[in-house]
Amino acid sequence: MHAPITIRDVARLAEVHPGxxxxxxxxxxxxxxxxxxxxxxxxxxxxxxxxxxxxARGLKTSRSFTVGVxxxxxxxxxxPPIVRGIDDRLTLDGYTPLLVNTDSDPERxxxxxxxxxARQVDGFIAATARLDVEPLDEAIARGxxxxxxNRTFEDxxxxxxxxxxxxxxxxxxxxxxxxxxxxxxxxxGPQNVSTGHRRYLGFVAAMxxxxxxxxPGDVSFAAAFRELAGAQxxxxxLRCDPGLTAIxxxxxxxxxxxxxxxxxxxxxxxxxxxxIGFNDMLFxxxxxxxxxxxxxxxxxxxxxxADLLLDQLTDGSAGPRExxxxxxxxxxxxTAAPSLxxxxxxxxx
Amino acid sequence: MHAPITIRDVARLAEVHPGxxxxxxxxxxxxxxxxxxxxxxxxxxxxxxxxxxxxARGLKTSRSFTVGVxxxxxxxxxxPPIVRGIDDRLTLDGYTPLLVNTDSDPERxxxxxxxxxARQVDGFIAATARLDVEPLDEAIARGxxxxxxNRTFEDxxxxxxxxxxxxxxxxxxxxxxxxxxxxxxxxxGPQNVSTGHRRYLGFVAAMxxxxxxxxPGDVSFAAAFRELAGAQxxxxxLRCDPGLTAIxxxxxxxxxxxxxxxxxxxxxxxxxxxxIGFNDMLFxxxxxxxxxxxxxxxxxxxxxxADLLLDQLTDGSAGPRExxxxxxxxxxxxTAAPSLxxxxxxxxx
Numbered sequence: 109m110h111a112p113i114t115i116r117d118v119a120r121l122a123e124v125h126p127g128x129x130x131x132x133x134x135x136x137x138x139x140x141x142x143x144x145x146x147x148x149x150x151x152x153x154x155x156x157x158x159x160x161x162x163x164a165r166g167l168k169t170s171r172s173f174t175v176g177v178x179x180x181x182x183x184x185x186x187x188p189p190i191v192r193g194i195d196d197r198l199t200l201d202g203y204t205p206l207l208v209n210t211d212s213d214p215e216r217x218x219x220x221x222x223x224x225x226a227r228q229v230d231g232f233i234a235a236t237a238r239l240d241v242e243p244l245d246e247a248i249a250r251g252x253x254x255x256x257x258n259r260t261f262e263d264x265x266x267x268x269x270x271x272x273x274x275x276x277x278x279x280x281x282x283x284x285x286x287x288x289x290x291x292x293x294x295x296x297g298p299q300n301v302s303t304g305h306r307r308y309l310g311f312v313a314a315m316x317x318x319x320x321x322x323x324p325g326d327v328s329f330a331a332a333f334r335e336l337a338g339a340q341x342x343x344x345x346l347r348c349d350p351g352l353t354a355i356x357x358x359x360x361x362x363x364x365x366x367x368x369x370x371x372x373x374x375x376x377x378x379x380x381x382x383x384i385g386f387n388d389m390l391f392x393x394x395x396x397x398x399x400x401x402x403x404x405x406x407x408x409x410x411x412x413x414a415d416l417l418l419d420q421l422t423d424g425s426a427g428p429r430e431x432x433x434x435x436x437x438x439x440x441x442x443t444a445a446p447s448l449x450x451x452x453x454x455x456x457x
Numbered sequence: 458m459h460a461p462i463t464i465r466d467v468a469r470l471a472e473v474h475p476g477x478x479x480x481x482x483x484x485x486x487x488x489x490x491x492x493x494x495x496x497x498x499x500x501x502x503x504x505x506x507x508x509x510x511x512x513a514r515g516l517k518t519s520r521s522f523t524v525g526v527x528x529x530x531x532x533x534x535x536x537p538p539i540v541r542g543i544d545d546r547l548t549l550d551g552y553t554p555l556l557v558n559t560d561s562d563p564e565r566x567x568x569x570x571x572x573x574x575a576r577q578v579d580g581f582i583a584a585t586a587r588l589d590v591e592p593l594d595e596a597i598a599r600g601x602x603x604x605x606x607n608r609t610f611e612d613x614x615x616x617x618x619x620x621x622x623x624x625x626x627x628x629x630x631x632x633x634x635x636x637x638x639x640x641x642x643x644x645x646g647p648q649n650v651s652t653g654h655r656r657y658l659g660f661v662a663a664m665x666x667x668x669x670x671x672x673p674g675d676v677s678f679a680a681a682f683r684e685l686a687g688a689q690x691x692x693x694x695l696r697c698d699p700g701l702t703a704i705x706x707x708x709x710x711x712x713x714x715x716x717x718x719x720x721x722x723x724x725x726x727x728x729x730x731x732x733i734g735f736n737d738m739l740f741x742x743x744x745x746x747x748x749x750x751x752x753x754x755x756x757x758x759x760x761x762x763a764d765l766l767l768d769q770l771t772d773g774s775a776g777p778r779e780x781x782x783x784x785x786x787x788x789x790x791x792t793a794a795p796s797l798x799x800x801x802x803x804x805x806x
Binding site: 125 | 474476480490523530531532534536537538540541544545548551553554555556557558568569572575576713738739740741743744745756
């Protein structure tokens with residue numbers, strides 16, 4: 109069986125941008141394309157035998173070629189690369205993202221979704237901050253495809269694209285165990301978002317797999333993915349168990365907070381305590397010490413989420429799918445073998 | 458004379474979002490608003506005597522209520538806060554930004570602008586990377602308002618909103634002079650973008666104002682606003698004049714590059730050499746030492762740029778304007794008084 113002819117094949121043959129092909133092939137938007145170009149595109153489509161999926165499968169054909177993209181706050185450094193990946197993929201097929209910052213405020217979220225619906229977007233990609241999708245119900249009720257990005261809705265009813273968060277925690281724990289640590293604390297993120305919850309489950313599973321008991325007090329839950337919350341959680345961990353030699357965290361900003369607490373307590377990283385983050389944010393390699401972290405392929409996540417959405421747009425029968433991308437470990441200066449302090453402060457001391 | 462009644466006055470009285478007012482008042486989009494709400498908006502507009510500017514002044518009335526926003530690359534940490542500010546302001550008036558990443562690639566830029574024009578955007582806000590606006594000519598020819606953000610076109614023919622770059626350099630130089638430095642090098646940015654050029658002019662002017670001669674070799678031009686280019690420029694400065702005690706830079710990433718070179722040469726910051734950046738990027742306070750920098754109100758710049766565009770949309774006779782926002786100085790650990798090394802390596806040594 110041959111691979112189906114795609115819009116990109118037509119674009120290549122006609123030597124135009126895929127977005128131009130979309131517009132030239134759609135009678136409603138054809139007038140927006142230079143007429144010579146449109147003729148070339150139609151000839152190329154004809155030559156290749158290209159049949160637009162939307163027509164072939166009887167889907168809605170009056171497309172706006174826009175997609176609503178909801179992020180809590182673009183100034184959170186997690187989101188720009190995700191949005192960039194979404195844009196890169198959508199542009200390839202002639203779609204334009206309509207970006208909205210919701211501040212995770214349900215009212216603003218609702219108003220934004222209404223605006224997007226009024227603009228007749230063809231679908232939504234949402235990095236909602238909560239484990240509910242209620243504001244998107246209206247979109248779903250109208251049959252619009254919705255894809256969650258960097259978050260997932262646990263019952264699998266909505267397509268989602270995230271990193272494999274559990275696997276990421278496992279990589280972090282295995283790295284720490286490999287260095288010889290046995291007294292390991294965990295700064296968990298908020299448990300009402302999937303990243304926080306799954307990374308925590310991954311930590312627990314990895315510790316159990318290694319046969320290491322997690323003592324009460326060895327996990328502290330941060331109220332938010334913020335530096336201050338991380339600092340507080342770290343202080344709590346060390347109050348409960350001053351003999352910890354390593355702290356695994358649910359994200360880089362929590363790890364930065366741990367740096368602050370360690371500095372305040374006069375503890376050195378990594379000599380006294382190793383710290384590992386999660387996300388591998390920009391400039392995290394510039395901290396002192398440079399932070400070891402679990403790298404999340406943010407741009408690829410955005411790209412894959414847009415891919416999922418485009419699949420659903422071209423195949424109305426495609427059910428919800430969850431795509432998990434692989435994290436990787438980035439070892440830097442914040443993790444090292446436990447020092448003598450470990451033995452001195454350990455249970456045998 | 459009373460202030461003119463605005464869409465926000467109507468929104469306040471009708472207790473709805475300004476965007477809802479825009480849609481309710483436009484016959485073409487009224488059906489998108491709940492009919493009770495639309496009736497309330499029309500009554501409020503009537504009560505206040507509100508006349509949409511576009512109708513009153515005979516401007517184009519078939520608005521798409523979208524604005525094309527062009528940035529080189531959203532993953533450059535400069536741009537997310539600018540885009541956030543643009544979104545905040547546009548949303549207030551019911552406009553939606555269409556965001557495009559151009560990678561500063563003329564071909565991609567041109568294709569994006571064509572796409573935006575086909576989508577009938579009402580105007581453009583562009584953070585172009587170059588000192589030309591040729592790709593926007595088509596938009597300008599069609600009479601669409603264009604506002605540059607974070608960049609300016611030197612002949613003043615296009616509205617622009619930037620920080621006062623010259624003033625920013627002046628703040629940096631005055632801080633360094635105030636600490637007692639006299640042997641000061643400058644890592645300049647690329648001179649084909651207004652930020653690079655104006656910051657350099659500001660450095661020269663501030664040094665001249667202080668009566669300090671800039672020796673040949675005391676300025677090094679980085680090829681790009683990147684860490685590596687900054688590292689190379691810093692190495693060049695110190696080769697020419699090993700007696701420098703302070704380095705002023707045209708942006709934070711160049712300053713980070715200086716850190717790298719100083720570390721390689723075994724020079725301590727700030728004990729041996731002070732370094733000051735420009736932009737006050739996120740997490741720059743987490744470097745070792747935390748970087749002193751000139752703060753640029755990025756979000757406010759985006760907000761003000763959108764303001765300028767909306768002015769031009771509602772008043773077709775408004776000429777191009779340039780808005781300069783005030784920078785401020787943020788002193789951290791990377792700048793200090795010159796040490797004894799200064800005297801030892803100085804001209805008298």
